[in-house]
Amino acid sequence: MLARVSSTPTFRRLPRAVREQQMLDAAVKVFSRRGYHGASMDEIADDAGISKPMVYAYLGTKEELFVACLHREGTRMMQAIADVVAPDLSADERLWRSLRAFLGFVGAHRDGWSVLYRQARGEQPFAGEITALRRRIVEVVAGMLEDTLRDAGREVTETELEVVAYALVGATESVADWLVDHPEADPEQTATRMMNVAWVGAAQLLAGTSWRPPNRRGEAPS
Amino acid sequence: MLARVSSTPTFRRLPRAVREQQMLDAAVKVFSRRGYHGASMDEIADDAGISKPMVYAYLGTKEELFVACLHREGTRMMQAIADVVAPDLSADERLWRSLRAFLGFVGAHRDGWSVLYRQARGEQPFAGEITALRRRIVEVVAGMLEDTLRDAGREVTETELEVVAYALVGATESVADWLVDHPEADPEQTATRMMNVAWVGAAQLLAGTSWRPPNRRGEAPS
DNA sequence: AAGCATACCTACTCGTGCGTAGGGTTACGC
DNA sequence: GCGTAACCCTACGCACGAGTAGGTATGCTT
Structure with a gap:
């Protein structure tokens, strides 16, 4: 299993505070474009360059995420x-x-x-x-x-x-x-x-x- | 299989136009209370005193139903x-x-x-x-x-x-x-x-x- | 009274997407 | 260098609800 073939090594681990902001940025963007129900947590996570469980770990459920936005x-x-x-x-x-x-x-x-x-x-x-x-x-x-x-x-x-x-x-x-x-x-x-x-x-x-x-x-x- | 044990025999068949209005009444009511996504077709059908396939037969999909409302x-x-x-x-x-x-x-x-x-x-x-x-x-x-x-x-x-x-x-x-x-x-x-x-x-x-x-x-x- | 269209039902399929289990890896303190 | 805590992942369970298949009963027409 090859992992991280190439791409910029931007995959550095970031402190929680930073990631939370990135997630919120992504969430605002996706919620705005698709609407609350149209937006999927997967897409938000993807757009934030992170995987879904991270979003849940930091910002909670979809509803809580929206409230945070x-x-x-x-x-x-x-x-x-x-x-x-x-x-x-x-x-x-x-x-x-x-x-x-x-x-x-x-x-x-x-x-x-x-x-x-x-x-x-x-x-x-x-x-x-x-x-x-x-x-x-x-x-x-x-x-x-x-x-x-x-x-x-x-x-x-x-x-x-x-x-x-x-x-x-x-x-x-x-x-x-x-x-x-x-x-x-x-x-x-x-x-x-x-x-x-x-x-x-x-x-x-x-x-x-x-x-x-x-x-x-x-x-x-x- | 006993059918329709008692209850008022209001289960008379009604002409399409009438049923459609009843369905729309129910739909408006449920959509208003629960919101578009929160409303389920089952609840709307139920509230109209009819079963789900009837709603689909007369008013089409959920989206079309909402537009009709x-x-x-x-x-x-x-x-x-x-x-x-x-x-x-x-x-x-x-x-x-x-x-x-x-x-x-x-x-x-x-x-x-x-x-x-x-x-x-x-x-x-x-x-x-x-x-x-x-x-x-x-x-x-x-x-x-x-x-x-x-x-x-x-x-x-x-x-x-x-x-x-x-x-x-x-x-x-x-x-x-x-x-x-x-x-x-x-x-x-x-x-x-x-x-x-x-x-x-x-x-x-x-x-x-x-x-x-x-x-x-x-x-x-x- | 037979025929037929229309009203109506129960009981399913199936996709979608939220939320999580369980495990890897990097940094940092000591 | 070694433990520990934080960061991060892949892969799944599972419920919910839209839409349908296939069949039954009723009234209207001839």
Whole structure:
């Protein structure tokens, strides 16, 4: 039995920490391309240049591996935002910087985060985890809105705030998706456009300019 | 071999069209609860009160079955909107009615459409189909915006329009999700809130009130 | 009443892919 | 140099679930 005929002797044994990162890189890549179920542990192991039992030894089951991917990429994304946002900034500036950082991040890693994120929202085992993350983000956004609103001396119910925040978050996710499959688009400019519709809308709304349903024809009042 | 010991003799043979609907009902239910992969054909058949080969005979493979679900629910949703929108209405009224109908529909079928929709966006085989549908909707929304904008005598690039439309669509989807897991919420009122942020934002924006990125500190101009 | 199409079933095959048993080899401490 | 612990492998067991083969009963037509 001839072993390792030729090929670069890159088969050096590597410390655990390094291999784990390589595995995660491979996993993110394969999960993104094939989806959670479409991805096989064999392919991930193969892509990481390692054999399957190693993956199990280091990162656990497929489900745990996916969570680990989600966790790493999610943390990176949050970090990218945290790096540019300081708590002493005004609410609109905080929102602007977050948006900029977020779309910049998505644009820079066109696969990876946003793809995993979409995957996770569908699959039962992860939907909960993702929903929790999403809720945290919504609360931050709602907080920003509330700050501005308080300065303007306006009262709004919590539900109202929540819905508006959900709308903003959803809009941003959607625009991020758009960014992912428009490689020629500039994240910076896209962020500006997004900020336009989001902030102008929210600001005007909170300032009191509200839209009311028309009652023109055939709408029976109760 | 005793067959059918007791139980209601509901085991009457039913015409194909009826059974197909029962199967689709069961499929939608199971797919929503378990997700595409989590659902088994056995469970769907069981839930429909029928055996597996029947499902294959009438609706084809699992993938085809899921597409059939998507198709039926999607058509129902589109129909709910088409029922209340006439082409001779003003753009804002068209948008308002669509929104109202959409959130009303989602609210009325709290599982079903929106859950399947989320599922489909993640899985590779259906992502294409869903993206196409989504694009059509985005184009409709973009059309509404363009109409209004043309009336206001303002010029905007197609890309700008597309991004704003994507933002609006994403925001609506997100709010729909919120509605799904807030059973106590009123779709009508939610639609109004949504219209507030969407339309006021878009209208103000297209009227020329745009937000510009601040250039306060340390931002080197190119 | 015979014929026939359609509705319907039980009981299989078989691929796929997760997870593991059990064993080799390299580095590092002593 | 020698033990020990970490790294890494080939090869398998096994469950699960999609899809099917082949046969039975029922109602509708003539």
